[in-house]
Amino acid sequence: MTGEQIIFILVAVFTLVSGFMVVTSRNLIHAALWLVSALFGVAVAYALLNAAFLAVVQVVVYIGAIAILFIFAVMLTRKDMRDQGPQMNPNWWAGAVLAVLVFAGLVFLLLSWGGLSATAADMPADFDTISELGNALVSPDAYVLPFEVASVLLVAALIGAVYVAYNRK
């Protein structure tokens, strides 16, 4: 086993345990903090894949913005933060079956894919991933359409937020 694999397994275990704690923790703020650590584990996984830009964006967007928003939203609810009710609802077995099926399907798909056991080639030393990403986002043969659609959606959300919050005199 190479060092990279050991690190990956540690990170994966950390992420999964955090994810498990998110749904089992009875304290809502603790659940939100566990979510932060799960998202951080994903960021480390990106960094292991040489995707430094995605790793940093993951931290900025998910931890810096979305997780903070979660925590604020939880604090602004009036309900007591410790949930006393049962943690499972009557449909738990349907959920479990669905989860197992999805997992089995993913495993089946990945096993039939030739790239699973292939080793990634080393990147050339002067390979600039960010320039490639930037060009791909605005080039017509790549992702310019999804990029523009996402931008329009965000602008619409911004304008909507301003409209809702606007104080008419």
Added chain:
Amino acid sequence: MSFWNDPLNVTADWLMGIFTGWGMSEIVAQILIGFLGIFVLVALLMVVDIFLVWVERKVVARFQDRIGPNRLGPWGLIQPFADIIKLIIKEDTTPGGADKVVYNVAPILSMMSVLILWAVIPLAPQMIGVEDLNIGALYIIAAGAIGTLSIIMAGWSSNNKFALIGAFRQVAVMVSFEIPMLTMLLIPTIFAGSMGFNDIIQAQYPVPFVLLAPLAAIIFLIAAIAELGRAPFDMAEGESELVSGFNTEYSGMKFGMFYAGELLHAFTFGGFMGILFFGGYSLFGLERIPALAWLNSPFVHIFVLIVKAMIGYWIIMWVKYTLLRIRIDHMLAFNWKFLTPLAFVLLMVVALMNALLKGSPLWVYTAGMFLSNVVVGWVALEVARVYSRREREKVEGVATT
């Protein structure tokens, strides 16, 4: 390759020889040397931090027409050690009803969010923690996100209303001022064509970016001060109303972590000012003159960077001890209604000017950039003046011309 020109690699090779001589495998030795490097950097930073306490106290004393610490040692230099001993031997209190784990993790995260910033700071061309990381500029914001998280954790877990209100305010400020800061980080990125700090520093020869974009430097400084939570943006502390804000319940060294983290943070952002707008470790291109080639040593580079960081830190202190605290709604309105639009307009103008002037001679490029910055700043101030005069007239009911 001599020690004077490349101390890190020479030391690493020397240690490698020793470790492999002990029968250690090469990979283990490599990892060990990496950890030693991190340890030395962090240890040096903490020592610098100790002296920053002294610098801060001495400078604030001068601003307030006092002498400052002057009893222990020459010029009071031993005072910070006395402070640390005091912090260590204080009782470590935990408020009743506090969330113990979160409460104890928060100061560690706070300190960590500052220390990890130094992974991307180039002390010298060949002395940078993560070498080919070309996302340095974005990394600052990511580390800031962890700082934000630590503050909300501290405020919430203390089980104290003052701490919680302080944390709410501070997080609101940090989340909002992140936007102009990120926008201003894009401007050196446009000039250098890279987000890596080494490339940004190399691109500042012969013209440092402060001459190309003085307004960007000012906006970055304002956003940085807000991000640090220092006056005039220290609503989080607001000791006249909130005791001490989010760190009210912390005692001893846990409080010390927040305090030392804040000082080191301010110093680090002084360093970022130096790196992004004043040429970083470069001595304004002097080391490129063949007769002065001996200046190309990492020792000189580190010294230059520390001097620039200290000047930036001094400016941050100057602002802190001169200006009054701003009310929280004014502060957020200032950001969302003035600073953020201004930052966006400036980014667009700079990108446009950069595209237009790309092929022109250097002096035309510099003059064009400088003038466009001045024009944008002047228009923004004029708009703010007209708007605030109208507001005043509305409130006072008379024309104030």
